[in-house]
Amino acid sequence: MSRIVAIVGRPNVGKSTLFNRLLGHRHAIVDDLSGVTRDRQYGPSHWNGKHFTVVDTGGFVRNSEDPFEKAIRSQVRVAVEEAAVILFMVDVTTGITDLDEQVADLLRRTRKPVFLVVNKVDNHERMLQANEFWGMGFEQVYFLSSITGSGTGELLDAVAERLPEDPDETPSEWPRFAVLGQPNVGKSSFVNALLGEERHIVTDIAGTTRDAIDTRYDKFGKTFILVDTAGLRKKAKVHEDLEFYSVMRALKALEECDVCLLLIDAQTGVEAQDMSIFRLAQKRHKGMVILVNKWDLVEKETNTARDMEKEIRERISPFNDVPVVFMSAIDKTRIFKAVEAAIQVHENRQRRVKTSELNEYLLDIIERMPPPAYRGQYIKIKYITQLPLAYPAFVFFCNYPKEIKEPYRKFLENKIRERFNFTGVPMALFFRQK
Numbered sequence: 001m002s003r004i005v006a007i008v009g010r011p012n013v014g015k016s017t018l019f020n021r022l023l024g025h026r027h028a029i030v031d032d033l034s035g036v037t038r039d040r041q042y043g044p045s046h047w048n049g050k051h052f053t054v055v056d057t058g059g060f061v062r063n064s065e066d067p068f069e070k071a072i073r074s075q076v077r078v079a080v081e082e083a084a085v086i087l088f089m090v091d092v093t094t095g096i097t098d099l100d101e102q103v104a105d106l107l108r109r110t111r112k113p114v115f116l117v118v119n120k121v122d123n124h125e126r127m128l129q130a131n132e133f134w135g136m137g138f139e140q141v142y143f144l145s146s147i148t149g150s151g152t153g154e155l156l157d158a159v160a161e162r163l164p165e166d167p168d169e170t171p172s173e174w175p176r177f178a179v180l181g182q183p184n185v186g187k188s189s190f191v192n193a194l195l196g197e198e199r200h201i202v203t204d205i206a207g208t209t210r211d212a213i214d215t216r217y218d219k220f221g222k223t224f225i226l227v228d229t230a231g232l233r234k235k236a237k238v239h240e241d242l243e244f245y246s247v248m249r250a251l252k253a254l255e256e257c258d259v260c261l262l263l264i265d266a267q268t269g270v271e272a273q274d275m276s277i278f279r280l281a282q283k284r285h286k287g288m289v290i291l292v293n294k295w296d297l298v299e300k301e302t303n304t305a306r307d308m309e310k311e312i313r314e315r316i317s318p319f320n321d322v323p324v325v326f327m328s329a330i331d332k333t334r335i336f337k338a339v340e341a342a343i344q345v346h347e348n349r350q351r352r353v354k355t356s357e358l359n360e361y362l363l364d365i366i367e368r369m370p371p372p373a374y375r376g377q378y379i380k381i382k383y384i385t386q387l388p389l390a391y392p393a394f395v396f397f398c399n400y401p402k403e404i405k406e407p408y409r410k411f412l413e414n415k416i417r418e419r420f421n422f423t424g425v426p427m428a429l430f431f432r433q434k
Helices: 015-023 069-082 098-107 124-136 152-162 187-195 241-256 272-283 304-316 335-349 355-368 406-419
Strands: 004-008 041-047 050-056 085-091 114-119 140-143 176-181 213-219 222-228 259-265 287-293 324-326 381-386 393-398 428-433
Touching: 004 015, 004 241, 015 041, 015 050, 015 085, 015 114, 015 152, 041 152, 041 272, 050 241, 069 098, 085 098, 085 152, 098 124, 114 124, 114 152, 124 140, 140 152, 176 187, 176 241, 176 272, 187 213, 187 222, 187 259, 187 335, 222 335, 241 272, 259 272, 259 335, 272 287, 272 304, 287 304, 287 335, 304 324, 324 335, 355 381, 355 406, 406 428
Parallel strands: 004 050, 004 085, 085 114, 114 140, 176 222, 176 259, 259 287, 287 324, 393 428
Antiparallel strands: 041 050, 213 222, 381 393
């Protein structure tokens, strides 16, 4: 089931401001000019223990004959099809416009939960004006100000209720490996090379694969599900609604996978969009393997691979304990090494460390190198245990849990990684009152 929350509406009602508010940081560009969000922004958020991906659809698409109606109609249709919850945003200062009515007409036909979000309600007078929006016929109506944040808590409570539980507790029968990357990096060629057949269409045209395709791999005693996804294109290039649909499906595949195989082009190296995919997978605690494809096209010297691997690890720092495999899907060079790396990362993600072994190892290190004191008081960590989640998560019980700073958290994570093999897997550390 989808965990995508889509923000739709006409231009300049404040969708990007709400998007930034839900992510907790400034991600989308915000301006008084309508149509600033020409690309589709997406990012991770969580509320009440539910993790989800927020998509800011934008209210304008270039190269469209009718820049408003045609663009909004197509992206609302895609959002309705792919999202779990739709936030339909309107502006109290302009009242109900013809464009609002057109979007509302499309949304009334869906069975998906639609929340009418009336923005810019930041004083008593506007609160009275906002009541006219009840006339649009939506049951769930929320008045808020995305700039100040007032009213967003109630909206998020309602959104969280409609989202499925995080699927951490129920591992699937076979591991799911999602093949992600930019368009034309060789994802379908890689899948075809592994399967030994032309299962997926391959062309030089970027964006041939539009959908996420599941294929069961069952060879050489190894069984897993391969998901070939459409390329996550640089967002400024996502013009057609079909490509927006592809991006939504790729994000969905990332949400549902166990290990993300991130393909990058050896000729271009790690680009900004690759980093977006990597960080999204990291925040979702997915296993990670970086596959440097088209290695056969690179002119090599003595230390070319070593230097490029070093550059990749610097880019993805601080989480750089990730396997990097140099391969060629066309020549079938090291493609099985890529599979072995993915299987190993999946095993690492499921690794459980005994509580006694964890305490015996870490408490000795903590005693020798304790966390910095807080207001003259020693911070004492008494007990450590691993939580029963689908990814490695450890809880440390201590007297001042909120005073453990990020450098010491990183120190503890590095010590765990030194002793136990968690290569390729993001780790979560929690600190609780003893």
